[in-house]
Amino acid sequence: MFITFEGIEGSGKSTQIQMLKEFFEKKSLKAFFTKEPGSSEIGKEIRSILLNKENKIYPQTEIFLIFADRVQHVEEIIKPNLNEGKIVVSDRYYDSSVAYQGQREGISKIEIYELIENLDLPTPDITFLLDLPANVGLKRAKNRASLDRFESEEISFHEGVRQNYLDLQEQNFQRIVKIDATQSTNEIFSNIIKKIKIE
Numbered sequence: 001m002f003i004t005f006e007g008i009e010g011s012g013k014s015t016q017i018q019m020l021k022e023f024f025e026k027k028s029l030k031a032f033f034t035k036e037p038g039s040s041e042i043g044k045e046i047r048s049i050l051l052n053k054e055n056k057i058y059p060q061t062e063i064f065l066i067f068a069d070r071v072q073h074v075e076e077i078i079k080p081n082l083n084e085g086k087i088v089v090s091d092r093y094y095d096s097s098v099a100y101q102g103q104r105e106g107i108s109k110i111e112i113y114e115l116i117e118n119l120d121l122p123t124p125d126i127t128f129l130l131d132l133p134a135n136v137g138l139k140r141a142k143n144r145a146s147l148d149r150f151e152s153e154e155i156s157f158h159e160g161v162r163q164n165y166l167d168l169q170e171q172n173f174q175r176i177v178k179i180d181a182t183q184s185t186n187e188i189f190s191n192i193i194k195k196i197k198i199e
Helices: 013-026 041-051 059-083 094-103 109-118 134-144 155-171 185-196
Strands: 002-007 031-035 087-091 126-131 176-180
Touching: 002 013, 002 094, 013 031, 013 087, 013 126, 013 185, 031 059, 041 059, 059 087, 059 094, 059 109, 094 109, 094 155, 126 155, 126 185, 134 155, 155 176, 176 185
Parallel strands: 002 087, 002 126, 031 087, 126 176
Antiparallel strands: none
8 A cells, every 4th residue: 555645834744644653563564654855865865955945946957856856766665665565655745746846937737747647656545635724834834943945935835835735636536635734633643544444
């Protein structure tokens, strides 16, 4: 099973993923937890470039860096673990590109979809979209740490990202499960476990 988590900054993905990791460990389930960008050795270098606020990165450069990391991630980490029969859980995957890079000027969502299709990337079995208003998510992000290049974007950018996610969920409602991320962490986690259907 391939599970992904998506959401704007401050949506609580990391908390829920950690809770899921502990749940799987208690159930003695073989699972591998990963993230984008930066899970592979090459990806770590790409991540440092992408998140550095000092870097002026053009939209086209950004999208190709993201997908360079993703191809390495898929081939080096995701596919091998899925082939071993493990549950793979990723904090962000290609829906993030549609939501974030799809908000950049000069890049169309059609171009992003074409990249996804042409690279023959595995499709998640289920994706959890933790949804909340952009201003709430950014307030959470500011409270936890210094902001990276993406988190430092204007509120209008994050509102656009959220809307892109909501559009994605409507178009892929059988795969993408939207969860109200303003609920308590336990309520959110309960909804996740129900959808995964692991007792």
